[in-house]
Amino acid sequence: MIRVALVDDQPLFRGGIAMILESQPDVDVVAQESSALNLADLVKTASPDVILMDVRMPGIDGITATRQLIADFGAAAPKVLVLTTFDVDEAAARAIQAGASGFVLKDAQPEFLLASVRAVADGSQVVAASATRQLFERHGSRNADPGPEYDTLTAREREILVRAASGLSNAEIASAEFLSEATVKTHVSRILAKLSLRDRVQLVVYAYEHGLV
The missing domain is CATH 1.10.10.10 (Winged helix-like DNA-binding domain superfamily/Winged helix DNA-binding domain)
Incomplete structure (x- = not known):
């Protein structure tokens, strides 16, 4: 089973993603949060393999949260898949720099989302190298x-x-x-x-x- 935690400040969106994930026999949604304020506690109590996290949230954004997650848990940190609205987004590039394993558009097809979660859990690459490079050509350094x-x-x-x-x-x-x-x-x-x-x-x-x- 792939243990997934959802962190997004939009309840309807978060609930919809949870329904899609829970429909799969190999995926278990172990936690849902509206902010990343207590992300370390969530990881300790729910032990997710993958965290699906909105890159832009009030309070602590997905970039800061990802960076802190890596600092707190190191190699034992769950994989982070950030959710973004734009396909070439400076915030997505910064999240990858902070340690995220890739990004998924919020309007992605359910099949792609599920495939991405499985790929990240398996340690594989979700974002094509060309897309990642394009991000850094525009927004990286x-x-x-x-x-x-x-x-x-x-x-x-x-x-x-x-x-x-x-x-x-x-x-x-x-x-x-x-x-x-x-x-x-x-x-x-x-x-x-x-x-x-x-x-x-x-x-x-x-x-x-x-x-x-």
């Missing part, structure tokens, strides 16, 4: 060269990092690098661990911010 963590990557891992950040799937990377998909998956996992990144969305952010793509 490039920082200095990578730090010492980048030096821990092998030459092959650096190649795979750039290919993954450019939007290639594991199958496409495997074909380009003459490797098996299983080997590519192992390399990507090692890259994420060495760079202390949560998922492939964060990998795209890292590569863009440090001028690797």
Whole structure:
């Protein structure tokens, strides 16, 4: 079962999303909140795997809440999927920088929402790398060269990092690098661990911010 918590200040919207999620045999809505003020307590008591959170809320917005969640729980933090009204939104870009695993439009089809929740719970990427890159081209910022963590990557891992950040799937990377998909998956996992990144969305952010793509 995928344990999901909903954090949105619009009761009707929140209730509708809960109905969609609860209709699935593999999804359980374990908590609903109208604000992120008590998000840490929610995580401790409900233990969600995924938090669906509005990026714009009064009080504590979804960006601040995501950043605090990562600070409080580190690698044990639930995955965050932010809800936004706009497909290219500065707030969505900032939420991804803060540690969110992607974003979903509020007017998305139920099937896409469900697929996104399942993908995030599985540790996969929800937002296409090209879309993430587009966000940062418009709203992000490039920082200095990578730090010492980048030096821990092998030459092959650096190649795979750039290919993954450019939007290639594991199958496409495997074909380009003459490797098996299983080997590519192992390399990507090692890259994420060495760079202390949560998922492939964060990998795209890292590569863009440090001028690797």
